[in-house]
Amino acid sequence: xxxxxxxxxxxxxxxxxxxxxxxxxxxxxxxxxxxxxxxxxxxxxxxxxxxxxxxxxxxxxxxxxxxxxxxxxxxxxxxxxxxxxxxxxxxxxxxxxxxxxxxxxxxxxxxxxxxxxxxxxxxxxxxxxxxxxxxxxxxxxxxxxxxxxxxxxxxxxxxxxxxxxxxxxxxxxxxxxxxxxxxxxxxxxxxxxxxxxxxxxxxxxxxxxxxxxxxxxxxxxxxxxxxxxxxxxxxxxxxxxxxxxxxxxxxxxxxxxxxxxxxxxxxxxxxxxxxxxxxxxxxxxxxxxxxxxxxxxxxxxxxxxxxxxxxxxxxxxxxxxxxxxxxxxxxxxxxxxxxxxxxxxxxxxxxxxxxxxxxxxxxxxxxxxxxxxxxxxxxxxxxxxxxxxxxxxxxxxxxxxxxxxxxxxxxxxxxxxxxxxxxxxxxxxxxxxxxxxxxxxxxxxxx
Numbered sequence: 001x002x003x004x005x006x007x008x009x010x011x012x013x014x015x016x017x018x019x020x021x022x023x024x025x026x027x028x029x030x031x032x033x034x035x036x037x038x039x040x041x042x043x044x045x046x047x048x049x050x051x052x053x054x055x056x057x058x059x060x061x062x063x064x065x066x067x068x069x070x071x072x073x074x075x076x077x078x079x080x081x082x083x084x085x086x087x088x089x090x091x092x093x094x095x096x097x098x099x100x101x102x103x104x105x106x107x108x109x110x111x112x113x114x115x116x117x118x119x120x121x122x123x124x125x126x127x128x129x130x131x132x133x134x135x136x137x138x139x140x141x142x143x144x145x146x147x148x149x150x151x152x153x154x155x156x157x158x159x160x161x162x163x164x165x166x167x168x169x170x171x172x173x174x175x176x177x178x179x180x181x182x183x184x185x186x187x188x189x190x191x192x193x194x195x196x197x198x199x200x201x202x203x204x205x206x207x208x209x210x211x212x213x214x215x216x217x218x219x220x221x222x223x224x225x226x227x228x229x230x231x232x233x234x235x236x237x238x239x240x241x242x243x244x245x246x247x248x249x250x251x252x253x254x255x256x257x258x259x260x261x262x263x264x265x266x267x268x269x270x271x272x273x274x275x276x277x278x279x280x281x282x283x284x285x286x287x288x289x290x291x292x293x294x295x296x297x298x299x300x301x302x303x304x305x306x307x308x309x310x311x312x313x314x315x316x317x318x319x320x321x322x323x324x325x326x327x328x329x330x331x332x333x334x335x336x337x338x339x340x341x342x343x344x345x346x347x348x349x350x351x352x353x354x355x356x357x358x359x360x361x362x363x364x365x366x367x368x369x370x371x372x373x374x375x376x377x378x379x380x381x382x383x384x385x386x387x388x389x390x391x392x393x394x395x396x397x398x399x400x401x402x403x404x405x406x407x408x409x410x411x412x413x414x415x416x417x418x419x420x421x422x423x424x425x426x427x428x429x430x431x432x433x434x435x436x437x438x439x440x441x442x443x444x445x446x447x
Contacts, residue, residue, distance in 0.1 A: 016188070019149075023189040026136055026150060027157045027196030030129040034161035034197065035204035037106050037124055044114035045121075049284050049291070056116050056286070057275040063115030064271030067108050067322050068264025075104040076263075086130035086155045087406040090177055091424075095147025097134035102127070108323040116286040117274065118313035119324020122162040126173075126325075129158030129197075152177065152186045153193035159327075160194035161201040164208030168374035170194035175367040176404060179425065180411030182369065211297055213354040215382045224389055226345045230338050230352055231359045231390030235397025237337040238330070238363035241311040242401045248319025263321070270320020274313060281309040289332045293357070296339040299350035306336040326403045327361060334360030354379050355390040362391035363398040366407060400425065 048056055075084075079098040083089065084105075089097045106124040113119060133154025137147035156173030160166040170190035175182050202208070215223075252266055261269075274286075282303060284292050289310060296302045303309065314329040338356015339349045354375070362371035368391045375387030396413055407425045 023192035027193035031197035031200030060271035064267035120328030123325030129154035156190035157197035172370035231393030235394035267321035
């Protein structure tokens with residue numbers, strides 16, 4: 001190392017140039033692919049808010065059948081041994097993903113959202129980003145470490161393209177890999193890819209919203225503490241959402257084991273349940289529900305229990321086997337929950353909605369840094385003090401739960417909790433949380 005140290009600046013300059021080329025090329029490809037998907041989505045989603053209930057009741061089971069057939073025959077039967085979840089690709093598959101099934105999930109998401117399923121739009125874009133990046137890595141025959149970084153920056157590009165937040169998107173693609181750790185060597189590729197994808201998507205005509213949320217010009221401790229309380233409440237709302245999603249998935253898995261239900265029929269049943277819930281739930285919580293979020297951020301009245309309706313609808317949609325994103329619902333849940341809590345704390349509803357929107361993302365996705373920066377990119381630099389306290393409070397309140405079961409647990413969130421470094425979250429839950437509980441219950445029952 002001593003003999004190489006004079007050359008280190010040249011090596012690092014080469015690294016910067018290398019990632020400028022690789023990440024910009026990847027970001028441009030991902031931005032173009034995501035723009036095509038978003039263009040199709042804007043033409044198919046959001047047409048059912050004024051439709052009669054019987055139309056929704058017909059379309060949802062049909063959409064469930066289309067999802068089931070697509071995911072079973074075109075994806076499950078053809079993807080081979082590789083998983084196509086970006087977190088698994090980076091953490092366990094050395095940056096490899098199946099490329100031949102890239103089109104399946106974006107098409108399935110269009111069907112889900114077009115028929116009224118309650119889900120998000122970023123999942124297909126992160127899937128496109130990761131798959132395209134993995135394909136670039138394989139074509140260029142990059143080594144395993146470079147492929148992992150490229151897949152992560154592909155995910156960053158996908159998120160930046162969807163939400164118009166290139167820096168937050170870049171960090172989200174890195175921070176989502178493990179709870180409690182951000183790999184700094186992934187940041188530069190992610191930022192370059194995210195900014196490139198955002199610019200390319202905007203050039204293709206993808207519209208991005210602009211929000212004007214008034215926070216106090218001078219920092220006040222009282223307002224900071226109020227937003228921390230909003231973060232605590234939104235952390236609990238995120239916990240409820242994650243547990244509902246887990247419970248629905250477990251229920252459908254149990255149903256498959258007990259009845260041998262043909263897999264493509266699972267989302268059909270989910271579609272029937274979502275349609276039944278739509279009889280009592282406000283219909284604008286179907287689909288992306290962006291109009292509800294926009295009303296909350298504008299300070300307008302939204303249903304007090306709207307976050308619960310959205311959580312239930314998303315859990316039934318995604319838990320039964322429909323495909324769609326999982327982050328946009330977090331935005332809606334957070335904005336509605338924050339707006340509902342704000343008057344009780346003496347906050348403006350728009351302020352509560354803005355803080356809650358990113359706080360739920362910080363909690364449910366375990367990405368507090370990305371959520372904080374997202375708040376700044378969306379709501380301006382004046383929000384940073386208030387968004388920061390809410391995001392970290394929500395991140396702690398949800399504990400070690402996640403909408404991404406494949407996440408690794410790098411560090412526990414509390415010194416009172418023990419976790420082995422880099423342990424998969426799902427395995428940690430089974431061995432540390434569930435196994436002792438089951439053992440105690442068995443001892444109480446006796447032999």
